[in-house]
Amino acid sequence: MRLPKLYTLRKKLIVSFLIVALIPLMLLAAIDKHATEQILTKNAEQSLFAIASQTAVSIDTFITVNLNDVRVAALLPGLSKYLSLPPESRAESEEKKVVEETLHSLSRRDTVNIFSYALLDIKGKNVLDTYSEDIGKDESNRDYFQQPLNTGLPYVSNLRLSAKKPGLVNIYFSNLVRNSQGVAVGLLRVSYNATVLDQSIARQTGLAGQKSFAILLDENYIRLAHGTEPELIFKSVVPLPPDLVKKLQAERRLPELPLDELSTNLPQLKQGLDSAVDRPFLRLRLTSTDNQLSAVAIAPLHNLPWYVLFVQPQSVFLAPIEAQTRTALILSLIIASIVTLVGIILARILAKPIIVLTQRIAQFKAGNLNIRVPIESRDELGNLADTFNKMIERIQSYTDSLEVKNAALLQVESQLRESESRLSQLLEAMPVGVFVTDANGQPYYANQVAQQLLGQGVLAGDTIEELVQNYQIYIAGTKQNYNLEIFTIPKLLRGEYANADNIEIHRADKVIPIEAWGTPIFDNQGNISYTIIAFQDISERRKIEAEREKFTEELSQLNRNLKKALDAELELTDAYGRFVPHQFLHLLGYESIVDVKLGDNVQQKMSVLFADIRDFTALSESMTPQDNFKFINDYLIRMEPCITASNGFIDKYIGDGIMALFSGSADDAVKAGIAMLQSLAEYNLIRKEGGYAPIKIGIGINTGSLMLGTVGGENRMDGTVISDAVNLASRLEGLTKNYGISLLISHHTFSALTIPSDYDIRLIDRVQVKGKSELVTVYEVFNADLPEVREAKAIAKTAFERAWILYNQERFTEAAQLFEDCVLRNPADGVAAIYLDRCQQQF
Numbered sequence: 001m002r003l004p005k006l007y008t009l010r011k012k013l014i015v016s017f018l019i020v021a022l023i024p025l026m027l028l029a030a031i032d033k034h035a036t037e038q039i040l041t042k043n044a045e046q047s048l049f050a051i052a053s054q055t056a057v058s059i060d061t062f063i064t065v066n067l068n069d070v071r072v073a074a075l076l077p078g079l080s081k082y083l084s085l086p087p088e089s090r091a092e093s094e095e096k097k098v099v100e101e102t103l104h105s106l107s108r109r110d111t112v113n114i115f116s117y118a119l120l121d122i123k124g125k126n127v128l129d130t131y132s133e134d135i136g137k138d139e140s141n142r143d144y145f146q147q148p149l150n151t152g153l154p155y156v157s158n159l160r161l162s163a164k165k166p167g168l169v170n171i172y173f174s175n176l177v178r179n180s181q182g183v184a185v186g187l188l189r190v191s192y193n194a195t196v197l198d199q200s201i202a203r204q205t206g207l208a209g210q211k212s213f214a215i216l217l218d219e220n221y222i223r224l225a226h227g228t229e230p231e232l233i234f235k236s237v238v239p240l241p242p243d244l245v246k247k248l249q250a251e252r253r254l255p256e257l258p259l260d261e262l263s264t265n266l267p268q269l270k271q272g273l274d275s276a277v278d279r280p281f282l283r284l285r286l287t288s289t290d291n292q293l294s295a296v297a298i299a300p301l302h303n304l305p306w307y308v309l310f311v312q313p314q315s316v317f318l319a320p321i322e323a324q325t326r327t328a329l330i331l332s333l334i335i336a337s338i339v340t341l342v343g344i345i346l347a348r349i350l351a352k353p354i355i356v357l358t359q360r361i362a363q364f365k366a367g368n369l370n371i372r373v374p375i376e377s378r379d380e381l382g383n384l385a386d387t388f389n390k391m392i393e394r395i396q397s398y399t400d401s402l403e404v405k406n407a408a409l410l411q412v413e414s415q416l417r418e419s420e421s422r423l424s425q426l427l428e429a430m431p432v433g434v435f436v437t438d439a440n441g442q443p444y445y446a447n448q449v450a451q452q453l454l455g456q457g458v459l460a461g462d463t464i465e466e467l468v469q470n471y472q473i474y475i476a477g478t479k480q481n482y483n484l485e486i487f488t489i490p491k492l493l494r495g496e497y498a499n500a501d502n503i504e505i506h507r508a509d510k511v512i513p514i515e516a517w518g519t520p521i522f523d524n525q526g527n528i529s530y531t532i533i534a535f536q537d538i539s540e541r542r543k544i545e546a547e548r549e550k551f552t553e554e555l556s557q558l559n560r561n562l563k564k565a566l567d568a569e570l571e572l573t574d575a576y577g578r579f580v581p582h583q584f585l586h587l588l589g590y591e592s593i594v595d596v597k598l599g600d601n602v603q604q605k606m607s608v609l610f611a612d613i614r615d616f617t618a619l620s621e622s623m624t625p626q627d628n629f630k631f632i633n634d635y636l637i638r639m640e641p642c643i644t645a646s647n648g649f650i651d652k653y654i655g656d657g658i659m660a661l662f663s664g665s666a667d668d669a670v671k672a673g674i675a676m677l678q679s680l681a682e683y684n685l686i687r688k689e690g691g692y693a694p695i696k697i698g699i700g701i702n703t704g705s706l707m708l709g710t711v712g713g714e715n716r717m718d719g720t721v722i723s724d725a726v727n728l729a730s731r732l733e734g735l736t737k738n739y740g741i742s743l744l745i746s747h748h749t750f751s752a753l754t755i756p757s758d759y760d761i762r763l764i765d766r767v768q769v770k771g772k773s774e775l776v777t778v779y780e781v782f783n784a785d786l787p788e789v790r791e792a793k794a795i796a797k798t799a800f801e802r803a804w805i806l807y808n809q810e811r812f813t814e815a816a817q818l819f820e821d822c823v824l825r826n827p828a829d830g831v832a833a834i835y836l837d838r839c840q841q842q843f
Contacts, residue, residue: 026332041295041314044208044209044295044312044314045281045295045297047208047209048208048212048281048295048296048297048310048311048312049280049281049297049298049299049310051204051207051208051212051214051297051310052214052297052298052299052308052309052310053299053308055200055201055204055214055299055308055310056299056300056301056302056306056307056308058200059197059200059216059301059306059308060301060302060303062196062197062200063156063301063303063304064303066156066173066190066192067154067155067156067173067175067303068154069173069190070154070173070174070175070188070189070190071154071175073106073175073188073190074175074176074177074178074187074188076102078095078098078099078102079099079102079119079177079186079188080177080178080179080180080185080186081095081098082095082096082098082099082119082128083119083121083122083127083177083179083185083186084179084185087121090127096128099119099128100128103117103118103119103128103129103130104117104130106190107130107190112193113192113193113195113196114190114191114192114193115131115168115170115191115192115193116129116130116131116134116190116191117129117130117188117189117190117191118130118131118134118139118188118189118190118191119177119186119187119188119189120139120145120186120187120188120189121185121186122184122185122186122187122809123140123809123811124138124139124140124141124142124145124187124809125137125138125139125140126138126139127186131191133164139189140805140809141802142172143155143157144157144172144173144174144187144189145174145187145189146805147174148174148175148176148187149176149184149187152176152184153175154173154174154175155172155173155174155175156171156172156173156303156304157171157172157173157174158171158218158251158253158304159171159194159197159218159224159253160172160251160252160253161234161252161253161254161255162252163252168193169193169194169195170191170192170193170194171191171192171194171197172189172190172191172192173189173190173192174187174188174189174190175187175188194224197216197224197225198225198230198233200225201214201215201216201225201226201227201308202225202227204227204310205227205228208310208312209312209316210312210316211289211312211313211316212310212311212312212316213226213227213228213288213310213311213312214227214308214309214310214311215227215308215309215310215311216306216307216308216309217237217273217306217307217308217309218253218304218305218306219304219305219306220236220240220244220248221236221237221238221269221270221273221307222234222235222236222237222240222248222253222254223235223236223237224306226288228288229287229288232264232288234254234255234262235261235262235263235264236262236263236264237263237264237266237269237270237273238263238264238265238266238267238269238270239259239260239262239263239265240262240263242259245259245262264287266284266286268282268284269282269284269286269296272284272296272298273298273307276298276300276307277300280297280298280299281295281296281297281298282295282296282298283295283296283314284296286311288311289311289313290313292313292314292315293313293314293315294311294312294313294314295311295312295313295314296309296310296311297309297310356374375389424445427445427447428447428448430447430449430534431449431536432449432534432535432536433446433447433449433450433451433452433453433454433534433535433536434446434447434449434450434532434533434534435450435532435533435534435535436530436531436532436533437492437530437531437533438529438530439493439527439528439529439530441493441531443458443459444458444530445458446458450535453505453512453514453535453537454471454505455471455472455505455507456470456471459471469481471505472505472506472507473503473504473505474503474504474505474506475502475503475504476501476502476503476504476513477504482503491518492518492519492520492528492531492533493520493528493531495520495522495528496520497518497519497520498516498517498518499515499516499517499518500515500516501513501514501515501516501538503515503516503535512537512539513537513538513539513542514535514536514537514538515535515536515538515541516533516534516535517533517534517535518531518532518533518534519531519532601707601708601710602707602708603705603706603707603708604663604705604706604708605703605704605705605706606661606662606663606703606704606706606708606721606725607648607661607662607665607666607668607669607701607702607703607749607752608659608660608661608662608669608701608702608703608704608706608721608723608725608726608729609643609648609658609659609660609661609662609669609672609673609699609700609701609729610657610658610659610699610700610701610729610730610732610733611639611657611658611660611673611676611697611698611699611700611733612656612657612658612697612698612733613635613656613657613695613696613697614695614696614697614698614737615696616655616656619631619695620656632655632656634683635656635683635695636653636658638679638680638682638683639658639676639679639680641679642672642675642676642679643658643660643672643676645672645675646662646668646669646671646672646675647662647663647664647668648660648661648662648668648669648672649661651720651721652720659726660672661708661721665752665753665754666701666703666749666752666753667753667754667758669701669703669749670701670745670749670753670759670781673699673701673743673781673784674743674759674781674783674784676697676699677697677699677742677743677784678784680695680696680697681784683695696742697742698733698734698736698737698741698742698743698744699733699736699742699743699744700729700730700731700732700733700734700735700736700744700745701729701732701743701744701745701746701749702725702726702728702729702732702745702746702748702749703725703746703748703749703752704723704724704725704728704748705723705725706721706722706723706725706726707721707722707723708720708721725748728746728748728776729746732744732745732746732778735767735778739764739765739780739830739831739834740830740831740834741764741780741782741830741831742782742784742785743780743781743782743784744764744778744779744780744781745761745778745779745781746776746777746778746779747776747777747778747779749779750777750779759781759783760781760782760783760785760790760793760794761779761780761781761782762779762780762782762793762797762800762801763777763778763779763801763804764778764779764780764831765777765778765804766778766808780831786828789826789828789829792825792826792828792829793826793829795825796821796822796825796826796829796832799818799821799822800818800819800822800829800831800832802818803815803817803818803819803822803832803835804835806818807819807835807838807839810842812839812842812843813839813843815835815839816836816839816840816843819832819833819835819836819839820836823836
């Protein structure tokens with residue numbers, strides 16, 4: 001049959017040449033393109049990150065320089081002299097002229113960007129300002145006044161929109177002014193025009209190559225400056241919560257516009273900013289790059305929680321790959337043309353001898369044994385032609401030598417008989433018994449070992465049942481004859497393999513345990529010719545197995561005894577854990593109390609919680625000793641789970657008091673305190689139903705470094721903690737009685753909270769700890785208060801803290817008005833009532 005031209009050998013050869021030539025070239029081009037794209041992308045990311053970091057350093061430098069300038073300027077003696085004068089003596093004083101000249105001189109250092117220099121007194125009043133409209137203004141509620149007053153350090157604010165000049169954006173720098181004794185008497189404040197940051201960002205446009213530009217974001221991901229789209233300034237990357245937007249607008253950090261005009265929707269960019277610490281690179285589509293896929297590098301600032309982004313479209317830095325691809329395509333077309341031409345020529349040369357061979361084969365199929373193929377080369381085709389010629393010669397030779405082959409067949413049969421004899425010798429030499437049956441299941445052969453185990457030789461003509469009886473074959477451990485339908489002959493005759501180890505041969509003098517294997521032997525047509533059963537004496541193995549079972553039982557008994565000992569040790573561990581907390585041992589680096597030595601200690605930053613029942617002495621006097629213990633245990637049973645559930649442990653019980661330690665975050669201690677108060681509220685309901693008066697507790701929490709270890713003597717030691725942090729926590733618990741509140745924390749704990757805004761917290765006081773000169777700021781956590789009290793405190797929180805600041809500024813009349821409002825709103829607010837009384841004592 002003639003094949004279609006599409007499948008001719010020539011065309012197959014041409015197509016093969018093309019495939020062999022083009023596939024490696026295309027694969028190489030693809031690999032080269034991928035590698036080049038990775039290199040260009042990596043170089044672009046590194047370049048963008050380097051310039052973003054350089055821009056961030058530039059802005060950080062600007063902030064640092066101005067912070068240093070305002071700090072140095074605040075040291076000028078004329079400022080403190082003027083502020084030290086009584087307010088009524090300042091107006092016509094020489095010091096005023098000096099200060100005015102000083103402020104104008106400072107503002108002339110940068111007439112373009114410095115908007116104003118101002119001097120505020122210690123109460124936040126603007127007493128002198130180069131921008132005269134602000135003189136006399138009360139700026140005490142501004143962060144640039146409050147922060148330096150609280151920290152004593154120079155301060156830089158966020159960008160703020162001017163309330164009086166539309167389009168003007170300011171950034172403030174401030175520092176305290178101190179007199180010769182180091183006492184703060186006022187504050188120096190400078191207002192900068194924030195366009196200096198816009199100009200800095202704009203100058204970076206194109207610095208990393210074509211279409212590259214920079215963006216400046218604040219901690220809320222609000223754009224503060226944009227290299228190409230200034231209309232996006234003061235718009236957040238994604239929509240912000242409405243409450244946060246109102247807060248930022250109140251602080252003039254966002255313009256008074258509708259919510260949908262204050263943001264874009266770029267969640268992928270927000271995700272990249274959230275993980276910028278681990279991976280400062282990302283790729284996404286931005287409207288600023290016509291929605292092209294762009295590379296973005298992120299660099300954080302150090303002075304403020306701001307970010308500098310540097311962006312460049314991917315198509316710009318991957319442009320060289322397009323030229324490379326065009327070159328590879330042209331080269332592929334040229335190579336394909338050359339390979340096709342060469343393939344046509346080679347196909348003709350290679351196909352010619354094959355066509356001749358095909359023609360000769362067709363003649364051979366027609367019965368012509370005299371044809372031969374001409375051999376024109378020494379390659380594979382020549383070898384094929386030679387092989388074909390020799391094949392024809394062999395066929396002719398085979399036809400002439402059939403008689404010789406018949407004689408050889410007889411010789412083969414003789415050799416088979418000889419092989420059978422050798423097989424018999426091999427079976428006799430085997431160390432196991434071998435029993436052979438014919439295709440009908442009749443015994444045919446048993447080697448010497450088999451005869452010794454069975455006690456007799458082959459018993460021809462017996463049925464299967466008779467064989468079992470004659471050879472005394474039993475099921476192991478019984479007097480029941482073995483059923484050979486389960487194993488051996490019938491099963492093997494069905495073409496199945498079998499094995500068993502539950503057989504015994506009962507001899508007159510002994511019982512022999514047997515393990516047997518059986519297999520059928522098939523002929524060339526797949527029919528069964530023989531079955532072979534091999535078996536051996538396993539008496540020794542049975543003995544070893546019995547010894548192994550005995551050893552296993554003994555080992556099992558040892559394991560059971562060991563388990564009982566371990567269970568007893570666990571019970572002991574649980575028992576001493578009630579007296580010495582496991583966490584205490586773990587902090588010392590031990591697993592068991594027996595390892596602890598006197599004087600072991602470790603330094604650790606932890607949170608310490610003290611809790612005590614109010615008026616316990618009076619309460620206990622009305623109860624019997626037995627009732628006292630029952631009451632205390634009922635109370636402590638409810639408090640302990642609140643502490644352990646928050647990853648803490650109780651270091652010791654001090655009568656009705658609790659001292660607990662938390663080695664994790666400060667949040668664990670605060671959550672434990674809140675849970676204790678909530679559990680106490682439930683306990684009081686039970687007491688009320690039983691006719692008992694409710695109880696109150698006070699909780700104090702402090703966070704700091706402490707020494708944890710063992711103290712004592714040779715025969716008695718105990719675990720304890722030693723630190724000022726512990727003393728302060730106890731002091732805070734005592735202060736809860738003075739203020740009539742339930743939970744107080746120090747500023748150390750407040751600063752260590754992950755997100756303080758997750759709790760209801762308000763600032764209460766700054767107190768001096770006994771034996772210490774520094775003041776400690778104290779905060780109330782009122783999450784566990786009654787719902788109506790908690791809500792009232794939360795509503796009045798801003799007014800309360802404002803009143804507290806006025807109180808500390810000795811503006812007692814104003815503070816008293818605000819404290820009085822707090823008391824009217826929430827008569828249960830004992831702290832506000834205390835401060836109101838203090839203010840009234842100052843009138």
